[in-house]
Amino acid sequence: MSVTGDNYLKILDNVHRLCRESGRDESECTLVAVSKTKPVDLIMDAYDAGCRDFGENYVQELVDKIPQLPDDIRWHMIGHLQTNKVKYIVGKTYLIHGVDSVKLAREIGKQSLKNGIVSDILLEVNIGNEESKFGFKPDELLQTVPEIAQIEGIRIKGLMTSAPICEDPEENRVFFRNMKQLSIDIKKQKTDNVYMDFLSMGMSGDYESAVGEGASFVRVGTAIFGERDYSLR
Numbered sequence: 645m646s647v648t649g650d651n652y653l654k655i656l657d658n659v660h661r662l663c664r665e666s667g668r669d670e671s672e673c674t675l676v677a678v679s680k681t682k683p684v685d686l687i688m689d690a691y692d693a694g695c696r697d698f699g700e701n702y703v704q705e706l707v708d709k710i711p712q713l714p715d716d717i718r719w720h721m722i723g724h725l726q727t728n729k730v731k732y733i734v735g736k737t738y739l740i741h742g743v744d745s746v747k748l749a750r751e752i753g754k755q756s757l758k759n760g761i762v763s764d765i766l767l768e769v770n771i772g773n774e775e776s777k778f779g780f781k782p783d784e785l786l787q788t789v790p791e792i793a794q795i796e797g798i799r800i801k802g803l804m805t806s807a808p809i810c811e812d813p814e815e816n817r818v819f820f821r822n823m824k825q826l827s828i829d830i831k832k833q834k835t836d837n838v839y840m841d842f843l844s845m846g847m848s849g850d851y852e853s854a855v856g857e858g859a860s861f862v863r864v865g866t867a868i869f870g871e872r873d874y875s876l877r
C-alpha cells in the first residue's frame with residue numbers, strides 16, 4: 645500500500661469510528677480527499693485505496709485532471725468559484741460546495757439550464773464571521789435562501805463552511821454545532837428546492853470534531869497527501 649493510500653485508510657477509519665461514537669451510521673459521512681496541487685499519480689494512490697470522492701479548488705486544474713482519471717470519481721468543487729469560470733465546470737462536478745453569492749448561484753443555474761441539467765450546490769457560510777472569508781453571514785442566510793431557491797437549474801443540497809484556523813481543534817466544535825443548528829433552522833422554513841441533506845465541514849486540523857457534530861462531508865488534504873507546494877501550480 646502507498647503512503648497516500650495508507651493515510652487515506654487511516655483517516656477513513658477514524659471518520660467511521662467517530663460516526664459510530666456519535667450515534668451515526670458510517671455511511672452518513674464521506675471523506676473527500678482534497679487533491680489540489682497534487683499530481684495524478686498521488687490521486688491514483690488514494691483511488692486504489694478505495695477513495696472515489698476528490699476535492700479541487702481551481703477550475704483549470706480540475707478541468708485538466710478529469711480526463712486523466714477514472715470516470716467513477718465524484719469531483720467536488722470546493723474552492724472559491726468565479727462567476728466567469730462556471731461554464732467550464734458545470735456538468736462535470738458531483739457537488740459545488742462554495743456557493744457564496746446569489747450572483748454565483750444564478751450563473752450556475754443559467755449554465756446548468758443551457759446544458760439541460762440541474763446542479764447540486766452547497767451554500768457557503770462564514771460561520772466565524774471572519775473579515776477575510778467568503779460566504780454568507782449566518783443571520784443573512786435565513787432571508788437569502790428562499791431567494792436562491794427560486795433559481796432554476798440548481799438544487800440547494802446543504803451548507804458548507806471553513807471554520808477559523810485555530811490552535812486547538814476543539815475550539816471549532818461550537819462553530820460546527822452552529823452550522824448544524826443553522827441547517828435545522830433553514831430546513832424548518834420548508835422552502836421548495838431546499839434540502840439541507842448535507843453539511844460540508846472539517847479539514848485536516850479539525851475534521852474529528854466536525855464528524856462528531858454532524859458533518860456529511862469532511863474535506864481532508866494535507867493529512868492524506870502531505871503539505872502542498874503552491875509553486876508547482
Ligand SMILES: *Cc1c(COP(=O)(O)O)cnc(C)c1O
Binds near residue numbers: 678680722806863866
Ligand atoms: C485546501 C482546502 C481543504 C483541505 O485543507 P487541509 O488542511 O489540507 O486538509 C479543505 N477545504 C477547502 C475549502 C480547502 O480550500
